[in-house]
Amino acid sequence: MRRDIFQAIADPTRRAIIGLIALQAMTPNALAEHFDTSRQAVSKHIKILTECELIKQEQKGREIYYSLELEKMKEIDRWLEQFRTMWETRFNQLDEVLSIMKEQKQ
Amino acid sequence: MRRDIFQAIADPTRRAIIGLIALQAMTPNALAEHFDTSRQAVSKHIKILTECELIKQEQKGREIYYSLELEKMKEIDRWLEQFRTMWETRFNQLDEVLSIMKEQKQ
DNA sequence: TATAAGCGCAATTATTCGGTTGCGCAAATA
């Protein structure tokens, strides 16, 4: 079973969950109310997010509050870094200039 | 058929393809040599990447050179921005401090 | 104490995914 952060954020519901618990810790039931789906479905998403360490939990009585492990989100940022370097150093625009120059030659 | 950029980068082979064609335009055959998979499998990935506009192509005779649509990668960056703001403003560390303070109270 | 609420886990199901195989077509090459 592949379980990495990229697979975790592939699902739109999970991205929404991430967005919600980034702001405040929430219980599965509270989360489920935000979506047109069951608590069990939300719990399954939480399980996946937990398995790739994107989530931390705090038990309060019979309730479990889930919140985002922000540090883990940096993994996406680190992967993106190589491409950010490219668009920031305007490699893209350079490429376009080269294309135009090439066309003018022909 | 869901087809967004987050679903596109969920697959490790596709992320590798993205990394390769970010540096230089490549044909499906050239790409397939980098992986332990067939050209057809690579072509399927390319199709998916094309469908979410992550890739542009240039036909040269019977060969097709694929390269990255760098601009589209920014979409991931934009989604990540909300979380980057959080870890850059050290909300995370603040949260830890609060936890420690709470523990000390008890 | 009986009931309700919050939760995780397991079984089930329809759908999607990643891959292979087998075409057919157009461009390059012998």
Next chain:
DNA sequence: TATTTGCGCAACCGAATAATTGCGCTTATA
């Protein structure tokens, strides 16, 4: 011109995915 090469497309298959349903357990509440 005959053959090879590069490619996309469609059919097929096993595995993974997302969701539902039905538990059982623990903690609140009446």
